[in-house]
Amino acid sequence: xxxxxxxxxxxxxxxxxxxxxxxxxxxxxxxxxxxxxxxxxxxxxxxxxxxxxxxxxxxxxxxxxxxxxxxxxxxxxxxxxxxxxxxxxxxxxxxxxxxxxxxxxxxxxxxxxxxxxxxxxxxxxxxxxxxxxxxxxxxxxxxxxxxxxxxxxxxxxxxxxxxxxxxxxxxxxxxxxxxxxxxxxxxxxxxxxxxxxxxxxxxxxxxxxxxxxxxxxxxxxxxxxxxxxxxxxxxxxxxxxxxxxxxxxxxxxxxxxxxxxxxxxxxxxxxxxxxxxxxxxxxxxxxxxxxxxxxxxxxxxxxxxxxxxxxxxxxxxxxxxxxxxxxxxxxxxx
Numbered sequence: 001x002x003x004x005x006x007x008x009x010x011x012x013x014x015x016x017x018x019x020x021x022x023x024x025x026x027x028x029x030x031x032x033x034x035x036x037x038x039x040x041x042x043x044x045x046x047x048x049x050x051x052x053x054x055x056x057x058x059x060x061x062x063x064x065x066x067x068x069x070x071x072x073x074x075x076x077x078x079x080x081x082x083x084x085x086x087x088x089x090x091x092x093x094x095x096x097x098x099x100x101x102x103x104x105x106x107x108x109x110x111x112x113x114x115x116x117x118x119x120x121x122x123x124x125x126x127x128x129x130x131x132x133x134x135x136x137x138x139x140x141x142x143x144x145x146x147x148x149x150x151x152x153x154x155x156x157x158x159x160x161x162x163x164x165x166x167x168x169x170x171x172x173x174x175x176x177x178x179x180x181x182x183x184x185x186x187x188x189x190x191x192x193x194x195x196x197x198x199x200x201x202x203x204x205x206x207x208x209x210x211x212x213x214x215x216x217x218x219x220x221x222x223x224x225x226x227x228x229x230x231x232x233x234x235x236x237x238x239x240x241x242x243x244x245x246x247x248x249x250x251x252x253x254x255x256x257x258x259x260x261x262x263x264x265x266x267x268x269x270x271x272x273x274x275x276x277x278x279x280x281x282x283x284x285x286x287x288x289x290x291x292x293x294x295x296x297x298x299x300x301x302x303x304x305x306x307x308x309x310x311x312x313x314x315x316x317x318x319x320x321x322x323x324x325x326x327x328x329x330x331x332x333x334x
Contacts, residue, residue, distance in 0.1 A: 006040045009118045012047065013152040019166045025175075028168060032176030039115075045290035046119040048173060053164030055122045057287040062126050064160035066137055071096060071161060074141045079103040096161060100145070101154035113147050122159065170286045177293060207236035218242060228254035241265040247273050300327060307331050 015035040022028050032051070039047050049055055056062040069083075072090065076083040081103065089099045125140040141160065145153050158164050199209050210219050218239030224230055227249035234244050235257070246268065260266075276284070291297035306326035308316035313330060320328050 006043050007038055007047070007115045009113045009115050009156075010149055010152050011035075011038065012050065012115050013149075013155045016155045016164075016166060017151055019168060023167070025172060028172050029175045029179055032168065032173065033179035036176055036180040041293070041295050043116055044294040045296065046115055048290040048293070050115070050119060050159070051166065051168050051173060053159050053162060053166075055119060055126065055159075062123070064122075064126050064137070065128075065133070066125075066141065066160045068096070068161065070134070070138060071141065071157060074138045074145065075100055075103065075157065077138075078142050078145045095158075095163070095165075097154040097158045097163065097165075100157045101150045104145075104148075104150035104153045112149075113144075113152075118144065118156065125160070174286070174289070177289070201230070201233070206230070206233040210237040214239070221245065224248075226250065228252075231255075232257075235260060235264075235266065238264060238266055241267075243267040243269060245269045245271060247271050302327055302329055309333075 012035070015031060018031045019028060022031065036044070036047070049057075054062075068090075069087075072086045073083050075096070076086045079100075086099060086103075089102070090096050093099060121140060121144050125137055125144075128136040128140065141157075144156060148156055155164070197213060199206055207218075211217070219237050220239050220242050222234040222237055222242065222244045224234045224244055224246045225248055227246055228251045231244075231246075231254040238244060242264070244266065247270075288297060292299065303326045306319070306324070307329045308319075308331065310330065310332050316328050316330050319326070
């Protein structure tokens with residue numbers, strides 16, 4: 001297999017090596033910024049997650065389901081040694097990544113994988129479930145290790161064990177994005193160009209209009225900020241396997257059609273936004289950052305007259321409480 005889909009995983013692993021040997025925040029940021037300049041916009045999210053030893057944001061419950069003994073067995077199989085030898089070496093050095101790097105040192109003819117290929121394989125590994133899943137996960141890990149050079153294999157094997165040692169936090173990644181001067185979109189993409197449609201609920205059948213706008217499919221996600229008054233209309237607007245997100249309610253109860261629910265394979269998600277502290281909100285925004293950087297997430301247009309300074313915070317609050325249709329931004333430096 002050859003690299004045909006963007007940045008090679010070996011290049012990412014080389015950056016991991018540099019990061020692992022560096023304690024200076026400034027140097028960490030520079031190394032990351034240099035790496036990010038080489039990454040295609042649509043692969044930024046994968047790189048950002050792998051930097052943190054993950055393949056999904058923290059709010060997405062993705063588990064690899066591989067313990068140390070299982071990984072030791074996969075390593076032994078790939079490099080032709082006994083599991084006991086891997087275990088003994090691991091006990092000596094305390095890092096399975098170092099064990100893999102040493103065992104792989106004499107390996108030849110390793111194919112090169114792209115970051116996207118490795119990321120997708122790790123996601124598939126995590127998704128394996130049911131009867132025979134344990135062996136399926138081991139087979140997937142063996143296939144990955146067999147295709148990687150020693151340094152790449154060293155860092156790859158640490159990910160399912162949650163043992164990445166890069167010393168890179170959110171603040172450093174954000175600083176690197178800034179230093180790399182990433183705009184958050186592919187060249188020529190205008191995030192403010194997304195098409196927005198308004199539906200007058202007092203005169204229009206919401207569900208019928210949504211299906212008309214989506215060629216009969218319905219909405220994948222309905223963000224219901226009112227609750228029960230639009231609960232039924234939101235349900236009827238959902239596509240097959242669609243999700244309704246609720247953050248408010250007028251009345252505590254609403255009619256619930258169980259038949260439509262299970263036949264539509266719908267999901268309901270409740271979020272108590274008032275329970276989020278400013279710190280928790282910041283964590284959510286940081287989780288969303290890779291999506292905006294890659295261009296998969298696009299901000300809605302911000303009107304110039306909707307940006308307020310701290311001295312105009314009262315006016316901003318009144319705009320929000322007055323149900324302004326603009327997205328109100330409070331900007332300290334405005």
